Amino acid sequence: MSDLPKRGKLVATPAMVRAVDRTSSVSAVAPKPPLEIRRSTRLGEVYWCAFSPHHYPPEFDDKHLVVVIRGAKPVFGAHVVVPLTKKPQLDNPHGYKLIRNPNPKSADQSWAVCDHIYTVASERLQRLRDSKGVMKEPERIDAADFREISLRVLNALKPFLAQAHLPVTGPRDSGDGASADTPPARAKSASRADPT
Secondary structure (H helix, E strand, O other): OOOOOOOOOOOOOHHHHHHHHHHHHOOOOOOOOOOOOOOOOOOOEEEEEEOOOOOOOOOOOOEEEEEEEEOOOOOOOEEEEEEEEOOOOOOOOOEEEOOOOOOOOOOOOOEEEOOOOEEEEHHHEEOOEOOOOOEOOOEEOOHHHHHHHHHHHHHHOHHHHHHHHOOOOOOOEOOOOOEOOOOHHHHHHHHHHOOO
16 A cells, blocks of 8 residues: 555655666667678769658658768768659659669659758668679769759758858847857857946
């Protein structure tokens, strides 16, 4: 009876505390699959990417081809990729139809979805295979395709990138007396100098 709550209040018993400790020590993250790539990824290379099956549209899910736009080393690497799809992107200003599909057996055409930029772990990447199931050396997209993808990625990020080049148009009140355009360090020293 001593373990029961008194007068409607919840009392944490030692057994409850142990149960919470056991639950919090269990990792909710699935174990990583084996590492298949053995060297650094390079710009323009194409891989299969095992995206998470737990997604919300318009996120990509399951297995899709991707093109590397920032390479990394395989161990603890953060590879930045743009997904490819056979679904036409005619209504997407950031979609681009490649000159040739890096995996022609799946479809006649392949589109880069340049406003879907992902950072993925090495374990998500797999090399393409030939008709006999043998892993091929990573294939690179054409230079013209890579240039077009680069332009569309930049265009998709334009609102963010423009922030680095905004001219100062005058102080904006951010509520703490410092200009919103003033870097935090400068704002601090200005507030120390001003006794008000």
